[in-house]
Amino acid sequence: MEKIRANREAAAGAAIGLTVAAAAATYYVIKRSNSRVRPNGKFPLETLPNDAYDAVIVGAGPSGSTCAHFLASAGARVALLDKETFPRDKYCGDAVCTPGLNILEEMGVLKELVDNNEAHFADSGGFVSPSGLTYIGQSKERLGGAAACAVKRTNLDKRIAWKARHVGAELKEGFEVGKENPTFDKQTGLWMVKSTEGKTVKGRVLVIADGATSKLAMQMGYCTEPPKGVCSRAFIEGGTHNVDFDGVCFYQRESLPGYSAIFRHPNDELNFCYYLIPCGKDGMCGDVSEADLKRLHEGALKSDPFISQAVGPNAKVERMKAAALRLGSQGVPSSYDDHLLIIGDAAGHIDPLTGEGIHTALMGGKAAAQTILDMRAAGDYSKLSTRIYEQRWMKAFGHDFAFSKKGAELIYKYPILLDACANEMQRVGDSMMTKWAEVMTNMRPKTYFLRPDVAIPMGFAIVRELWAQNVSKRPDLYKTGSSL
Numbered sequence: 489m490e491k492i493r494a495n496r497e498a499a500a501g502a503a504i505g506l507t508v509a510a511a512a513a514t515y516y517v518i519k520r521s522n523s524r525v526r527p528n529g530k531f532p533l534e535t536l537p538n539d540a541y542d543a544v545i546v547g548a549g550p551s552g553s554t555c556a557h558f559l560a561s562a563g564a565r566v567a568l569l570d571k572e573t574f575p576r577d578k579y580c581g582d583a584v585c586t587p588g589l590n591i592l593e594e595m596g597v598l599k600e601l602v603d604n605n606e607a608h609f610a611d612s613g614g615f616v617s618p619s620g621l622t623y624i625g626q627s628k629e630r631l632g633g634a635a636a637c638a639v640k641r642t643n644l645d646k647r648i649a650w651k652a653r654h655v656g657a658e659l660k661e662g663f664e665v666g667k668e669n670p671t672f673d674k675q676t677g678l679w680m681v682k683s684t685e686g687k688t689v690k691g692r693v694l695v696i697a698d699g700a701t702s703k704l705a706m707q708m709g710y711c712t713e714p715p716k717g718v719c720s721r722a723f724i725e726g727g728t729h730n731v732d733f734d735g736v737c738f739y740q741r742e743s744l745p746g747y748s749a750i751f752r753h754p755n756d757e758l759n760f761c762y763y764l765i766p767c768g769k770d771g772m773c774g775d776v777s778e779a780d781l782k783r784l785h786e787g788a789l790k791s792d793p794f795i796s797q798a799v800g801p802n803a804k805v806e807r808m809k810a811a812a813l814r815l816g817s818q819g820v821p822s823s824y825d826d827h828l829l830i831i832g833d834a835a836g837h838i839d840p841l842t843g844e845g846i847h848t849a850l851m852g853g854k855a856a857a858q859t860i861l862d863m864r865a866a867g868d869y870s871k872l873s874t875r876i877y878e879q880r881w882m883k884a885f886g887h888d889f890a891f892s893k894k895g896a897e898l899i900y901k902y903p904i905l906l907d908a909c910a911n912e913m914q915r916v917g918d919s920m921m922t923k924w925a926e927v928m929t930n931m932r933p934k935t936y937f938l939r940p941d942v943a944i945p946m947g948f949a950i951v952r953e954l955w956a957q958n959v960s961k962r963p964d965l966y967k968t969g970s971s972l
């Protein structure tokens with residue numbers, strides 16, 4: 489009897505073990521197949537007509553041109569369309585974060601920028617907190633390289649687009665995709681894209697890369713609302729100002745979670761910009777809105793104690809320009825469809841805490857190219873395959889968007905968090921500043937701030953700030969006036 493029971497128990501144990509193993513194997517197989525494009529698709533390589541492209545990319549900004557570069561250099565046929573002719577300007581703060589610099593290096597673009605003195609690598613930088621605490625430190629040595637680099641967009645975008653052309657992409661300038669939506673033929677599996685002048689281009693995959701306002705994604709129904717963020721820009725002529733740092737962010741209380749920033753370019757030129765980040769009530773960026781941007785931008789240059797002194801009275805400042813920011817996938821619920829991908833600003837790939845989107849445009853452009861190349865090899869361009877692109881960009885940077893949004897809400901509600909950061913930087917120096925720089929430039933996820941070795945000292949810094957602001961009544965240096 490005993491023996492029979494023991495045998496039964498052993499058999500039951502083996503059955504459970506086998507079931508668990510089978511479930512684990514099934515899960516593994518499903519997971520693997522879910523993260524790969526589908527094989528044996530309807531459109532193998534040889535079915536692509538001679539007059540058609542593997543990909544038609546609308547927009548040759550950083551996202552579109554990077555996608556074109558990686559596709560063409562792997563042998564794919566690419567049409568890269570832009571309504572403008574390069575070089576062309578694009579309003580931007582011009583700060584390219586490290587993950588973007590790595591991709592520029594991989595494409596051979598960074599070397600060209602450096603050789604032509606078009607890139608300035610940041611070393612000395614920091615920020616001014618809402619109550620006027622300042623910290624400026626050196627980051628290059630600790631990080632083993634610059635956290636960011638300033639490149640004028642006329643130079644950056646021209647060099648990436650030209651590089652894509654150099655490796656085989658057909659750059660078609662002055663090609664504006666008009667009001668007429670591209671049409672898709674299910675039989676042939678080809679898109680037909682028309683310019684306002686009636687020129688046409690055919691391709692297997694349509695890549696929408698036409699920027700934050702993305703008329704194309706809007707009119708095709710992939711994007712449901714206009715962008716909610718905005719940012720200004722003004723260049724300041726070299727030799728006319730007093731700035732001696734490479735990059736500083738100024739967190740004025742009035743416009744939190746937005747901020748203004750000064751970045752140094754080669755030849756002592758500066759870029760001053762003012763980011764308004766959506767937060768709080770719909771249509772608002774904290775307590776201000778797009779209508780306030782001109783007043784904030786000009787007011788900061790004229791009367792912000794830190795900025796006005798850094799810039800000085802004789803600075804030759806360009807007239808303010810401004811453009812939209814679509815942050816954190818705002819209004820774009822999905823970035824893929826059958827034979828279609830949406831990349832860069834058109835997909836809302838701007839960090840919702842910092843307003844930075846060049847590096848994510850480059851990373852997303854590369855992820856799109858990798859997916860298209862996989863689909864090209866497998867002959868399948870259905871949604872089941874294009875969704876791999878969304879998995880890739882989520883893994884590369886998208887997972888951080890929710891934390892960035894939370895971060896923006898937190899600093900809007902509790903500006904003291906930024907004061908505590910500056911307080912901690914003043915206490916421990918560059919080690920804290922480099923942590924901050926790494927998180928803000930996407931070298932580390934925002935959750936890094938939750939690690940005990942960062943969160944605990946920050947907790948003490950908050951207590952110190954609460955004491956300084958509420959008990960010992962330290963004056964607000966933004967109000968009393970100070971300089972960097």
Ligand SMILES: Cc1cc2nc3c(=O)[nH]c(=O)nc-3n(C[C@H](O)[C@H](O)[C@H](O)COP(=O)(O)OP(=O)(O)OC[C@H]3O[C@@H](n4cnc5c(N)ncnc54)[C@H](O)[C@@H]3O)c2cc1C
Binds near residue numbers: 550
């Ligand atoms: C003022 C400002 C400051 C910023 N500062 C920074 C910063 O410091 N650092 C940072 O990382 N990010 C910054 N950003 C965000 C950054 O500019 C974008 O994330 C980046 O440009 C996205 O690249 P993209 O290729 O997706 O789009 P874009 O650079 O906008 O390129 C889109 C391209 O599509 C073309 N196009 C548009 N419509 C059509 C059409 N119908 N047919 C054909 N072509 C078309 C355009 O001509 C353009 O070349 C800033 C944005 C603004 C507005």
